Amino acid sequence: MQWKTDGPRSIPQAFPYQGSKRALVGQILSLFPTEQVPLLVEPFAGSAAISVAARMYGRAQDIQISDVNAPLMDLWRMIIDSPDDLLDSYTKMWHEQQQGENSLVEAKAYFMLKRREFNDTKDPAILLYLLARCVKAAVRYGKNGDFNQSADNRRMGARPANMQERIHGASRLMQGAKVTSGSYEDPLVNAPREAIVYMDPPYQGTTDVPDHRYLTGLRRDVFSETLQRAVDNQVSFIVSYDVVREDNKYGEPLADDLGLLHRNVVVGVSSQATLVGRKEMSIESLYISPALVQRLGGQDKIDDLIDVEPKTQDALF
The missing domain is CATH 1.10.1020.10 (Adenine-specific Methyltransferase, Domain 2)
Structure with a gap:
């Protein structure tokens, strides 16, 4: 069963940030292999929603957040320190x-x-x-x-x-967190085996446009190569990579040969669809590394831990 939280509204959000994964907190925390992991790493930190929630519910001892957006990380330093x-x-x-x-x-x-x-x-x-x-x-x-x-x-x-x-609220929860500026490769590939790495990289289609959501784009081939290095290093990681929409997918799935466990999970009613008068379920695409699958006891155990996507389109939309 999914880890129960008090809901996203109860989790302090230091600043508004589109794409925040506060609604996904219960699903992500359900994939932590121990009651409290020694280290949680977020290398695409953004609003650091998962890290804040993990601290709020006592699921992570140490926190390490980073992002290529240096002013955003400077903002986090001020939130924590001043x-x-x-x-x-x-x-x-x-x-x-x-x-x-x-x-x-x-x-x-x-x-x-x-x-x-x-x-x-x-x-x-x-x-x-x-x-x-x-x-x-x-x-x-x-x-x-x-x-x-x-x-x-x-x-x-x-x-x-x-x-x-x-x-x-966010400052109290994030005390002692390590904040760095830089790309995701090193924090991911060199994460300790006892750590959990959660990644929410830019969605496909959001970087090769006139108005970028991120300071730098994310090449899918380079990202896949880096994930393979992390797999080879037996890093336990979770990737949120695109949402499921009525047209099935927003972008191309990650390659099967990475050996990642892919699950579409129910997050809730889509706020974006509600704004335009449609009622749709928000479905997130998650990828789980082989090392984490093993730590959690296998694929069947994972399906018991999270709310897996219903199998019919009628149930989705």
């Missing part, structure tokens, strides 16, 4: 954006000002403000690496009191 300084900066910006007679017009201009300032300075406190204000919490970068997402001009971002609750 949350009050971060909150002071955010509060100042939140109030400054509303100082004109027409607050919405002023806020739009202020967002653009801060976006330019962030692209010049890479200040992590400004990044927090941009994440709180941008459209759908969807990070976008231009080909030159500049943050280029627009503001959601219907709202001002989280109120300082609400942001304080989120930042302090």
